[in-house]
Amino acid sequence: MDLRRFRDRLARVLFLAASLLGVGVLLGILVYLLLYGVRTFQGTSVFSFLAGLKWNPDAYGEPSYGLVPLLAGSFVTTVLALVIAIPFGIAGAVFISEKLKGAVRVLVKTMVELFAGFPSVVIGFFGLVVLAPLISRVFGIPSGLNLLNASVLLAFMSLPTIISVSDDALRVVPQSYREAAYAVGATKWTTAIRVVLPAAKSGILAGVMLGFGRAIGETMAVLMVAGNAPLIPKSLFDPVRTITSTIAVELGETPFYTTHFYALFALGLVLFAIALGTNLVAESLIKREKRSFML
Amino acid sequence: MSRPRSRVSSFGGSIGFLLTAIPLFLFLAFIAFMFYYLFSKGVGVLSWEFLTQPPTRGMTEGGIWPCIVGTLLVTFVSLVFSVPIGICSGIYLSEYAPDNIATRMIRSSIRSLAGIPSIVYGLFGVALFVYALKFGMSILASGMTLGLMNLPWIITTAEEAITAIPSSFREGALALGSTKWESIRRNVLPYAFPGILTGVLLALARTMGETAPILFTGVTYYTKQLPTSLSSKFMALPYHLFTLATQHDQIVKVRPIAFGTAIVLLILVLAFDALAFVIRMRIAKTNTWQV
16 A cells, blocks of 8 residues: 555656656756857957857858857848748648638648658758759759758748648637638638637737747757858858858867857857747737637 | 637638648648658668668768768767756656746746757756867767757656646555655656656657757767767767768768768658657547546
8 A cells, every 4th residue: 555655656756857857858958058058258259249240160260250250150041041932831821710611721730730740851951052053043043052951941931830830820719710711701712811810810820930949959950951151141142151061060170169160159049048038928928819808 | 628619700711821822831731742852862872781881981982881880879878967956856757846936947948948059058068078078079078968958858747747747647646645756656657657658759869860969079980889888989870961961172072972862861750759648649549537
C-alpha cells in the first residue's frame, strides 16, 4: 500500500521535473547566448554592434561587427516573403475553413502541414536549381541568387504556418456568427468575408506573426539562394545576407573565444529576442480572439 | 454536426471563393511540381549501389550510405533523449498541471521553444554540449541538440493525445481504488499510445531534415568509416546535399548525386510522415469513445 502511494508521488515529481526542463532549456539558451554574446563588447562597443553599418569580421586590422546590414537583410527578405505569403495564406485559409469539408479538407490540410516539415535544404536546393536560373533568365540578370529568390522560398516556407493558424482562427469563430449573417440574408461569401474574417482577425494576425518568426529564423534555404553579400540591399536583385546565414557560414571557421565568435552569439541573441517576442505576441493574439467569443 | 448553409448564393460569391481557391491551388501545384522535378532528375541516380556504398573519388562517384546511417543514428539519439522526457511532460501538462501561473509559464516556455530558430539551437549545442560538457563534435552532441529542438514538438503532441482520452477512463480506475498514476498507466497511456506515436513519427521526420543544429555540433563532410561510437563525427543527408549543392569544387559534376541525395532524404522524411498519417487515420476510425 505504501509502495503504491510512494510510486504515485514519485511519478508526479518526475513528470513535473520533465516539464520544468522545458523552462530550463529556454533559460539555458538565454543564459548561454547572454554569457557569450555579452563578451562581444570586450572587443567592440555596443553602439558599433547595434548601429554599425558594416559586417566585416575578417578585415585585417580593423574588423567591424555591424548588425545593421544583417538585420536589414533578415527583415527585408522576411517582409517581402510575407507580402507574398499573407494574401495567399489568408485566401487559402478562408477557402479551407469555409468551403472544404470531410476527406478533401483533411487531405489538403495534411499536404499543407507536411510541407511545413520538408527539409529546408531540399527547398533551398530547389531554389538553387530551378528558381535561380528562372529569375536570371526572366529578368536578364547574371545571377538568380538574390533577395527575390530567398523571399519567394521563404514565402512558400511560411505559408503552411499562416494557413494552418489562420484556418484554426476561422474555425473557432462560433457557428452562431454565421447563422446570424445567413438569417439576415447574407450570402456565404459575404458571411465569410464580412463576418467570419473580421471576427478572426487577431487569430489571423497571430498566424502572420508566427509565419514571420518561421521565415526570419530560417537558415539553410536562405543560405543557399540569397547570394550572401553582407550589404544593405537596394534592389530585388541584390544579394543579401541574413542573421541566420551569417551564423551558419561563419561559426565553423571562427576560432573559439574570439570577439568574432562572441559576436555570432550576440547575433543569436538578437534572433532569440525576435523569435521570443513574435511568439509571445502571437500567443496573446490567439488568446484575445478566443476570449472575444466567450462574452 | 452539420453546418447550416446559407440558401442565398450569388454569382459574385462563387467568383469570390474561386479566387480564394487559386492561391491554395498554386501552392499545392508548387509542391507537386517540386516533387516531380526533383524525382525526375534524381531517380536515374538511384540504385542499390547508390544506397549502400560510401562516396568515392571526392564525392563525384559512389553512394551515400554513410549519410543515411548518420542521419538515422543522430535522429535516433535525439529521440532517445526527447521521447521519454516529452511524454513525461505531456502527462504532467494533461493530467497534473493545476491552472496557475507556474503552469502557464511552463506552457509558454514550451511554445516559445518551438519558435526558436534551429540555428540558435545550433549555437546552444556548441556552447553546452560541444564545449561546456566536452562532448566534442560528435553524434552525441548533435543528437542532444536535435533532441532539445524536437522536445517541444513531442510534448505538445503527447499532451494532445493524452488529453483526448475521456475522463471516464480515469474515473473507472480511480473508483476501483487505484492511485492516480495507476489509472494513468493502465487506463490512459495504452489508449493514448497511437496518438503519441504519431507525434513521435512526425518529429522524427522533421528532425531528419534539419541541418542548422548539426552544422557545428558533429556533422562532417567526409568520414572514412561509419561512426563507431557516440563520440564519432558523422555524415548526414541534409548536410551532404548542402555541400554537394553549394560547396563542392565540381558542382556540375556532382549535381546528379545531389539530386539523388535530395530525393532519398525526401523519401525518408515522407515515409515517416506517411506512417504517422496512417496511424492517425486508424485512430480516427477505431476509437469509439470520441463523439
